[in-house]
Amino acid sequence: MKLLILTGMSGAGKNTAFKMFEDMGYYCVDNLPVQLLKSVVELADNGSFDKNIVVGIDVRSGNAMKLLPDILQEMDNDQKPFKILFLDAEDDVLIKRYKETRRNHPLSGRERIAAGIKEERESIGFLREEADYVIDTTHLLTRELKAELEKIFVDDAEYKSLFITIISFGFKYGIPEDADLVFDVRFLPNPYYDTELRPFTGNDQPIKDFVLKYDEAQIFLEKTTDLIKFLIPNYINEGKNQLVIAVGCTGGKHRSVCLADEIFEALNGDESYGLKIEHRDIGKDALRGK
Structure with missing residues (x-):
């Protein structure tokens, strides 16, 4: 009982x-x-x-x-x-x-x-x-x-005291107020200026191919995931329950979405924490007719 x-x-x-x-x-x-x-x-x-x-x-x-x-x-x-x-x-x-x-x-x-x-x-x-x-x-x-x-x-799985949310966003819509870590990826070339790529989002392969072909993107992912993996066990030891990692570009549709997805995949599979991903602003340009 x-x-x-x-x-x-x-x-x-x-x-x-x-x-x-x-x-x-x-x-x-x-x-x-x-x-x-x-x-x-x-x-x-x-x-x-x-x-x-x-x-x-x-x-x-x-x-x-x-x-x-x-x-x-x-x-x-x-x-x-x-x-x-x-x-x-x-x-x-x-x-x-x-x-x-x-x-x-x-x-x-x-x-x-x-x-x-x-x-x-x-x-x-x-x-x-x-x-x-x-x-x-x-x-x-x-x-x-x-x-x-x-x-x-029910499953009697090991309790995960830390839950991580990775969120992509657009700086023109504001930085998420609850973000613990904020990464600005506007240093990368913007696919928005390619009219053929503009309709796609960072979830689509053409945008992924465009963003990830740059060495700077690969170096960013390597260094960022290394930093996050270093921080996670230290946050857990300090009793932190929520970690919000925000990745931002200009509109939150292309670069930030792609790189947030990559960070999610790099962190996924570790059973010491919970993990989810959100794309906050991915559809806002479409709603505004842009």
């Missing part, structure tokens, strides 16, 4: 995760009063459940959250096995999600949503530090979150 405590920031996807755990066959109890956690553990020990259990505990518990550290310590002392899954997301994404759903943050009251998020981080920060799994949902689609949970809790 496995006991999992599901917690994290409001708006980070806990409700979605609960539905996924139910589909996996877990017995789910959301918003469990902190004082009842030990009772659930005792019931599990007595064989009252024939399924693995997920209990949701978060700031909705109010002042009772102050009791949780001692309760978790008692469970450790009594050798009651449990794991903690903490779902997180960046503040601006949490604010956006709340605005889209038109719901109030549980701690914001009459204050702005940002004030509630700040108070929540202070209230449950200890849980993030104690968590066995921290998943940042900032850049995860619902299906990608489901895939991550299934890898950990």
Whole structure:
């Protein structure tokens, strides 16, 4: 019998995760009063459940959250096995999600949503530090979150604490605000000025052939992937959960797309981290009729 405590920031996807755990066959109890956690553990020990259990505990518990550290310590002392899954997301994404759903943050009251998020981080920060799994949902689609949970809790795969997003973009549309590493590839010849190549994107072979024929492109890829591969284990050791690598050209359609794809392929296959790729601006020129 496995006991999992599901917690994290409001708006980070806990409700979605609960539905996924139910589909996996877990017995789910959301918003469990902190004082009842030990009772659930005792019931599990007595064989009252024939399924693995997920209990949701978060700031909705109010002042009772102050009791949780001692309760978790008692469970450790009594050798009651449990794991903690903490779902997180960046503040601006949490604010956006709340605005889209038109719901109030549980701690914001009459204050702005940002004030509630700040108070929540202070209230449950200890849980993030104690968590066995921290998943940042900032850049995860619902299906990608489901895939991550299934890898950990169904396939029993090794937990990947770092999730890397490689994103191509156009400088004329702005640098991604959440980028950790930004690479400017505008030093390479631009296929945009070839009218035959212009309609293609960096995903298409004619553009790949054009961009990658230059020695500068090959040297850039060699040095960049070497740097990233050096940084990844150090980020993991420091507890970083999200790494956003942004590759930019003028319009985000040709050079950046091609080279982002190449970096993705160079990093793909390593099981110590999760990996995805996005092409943020690949279709914007077409929408603008250019």
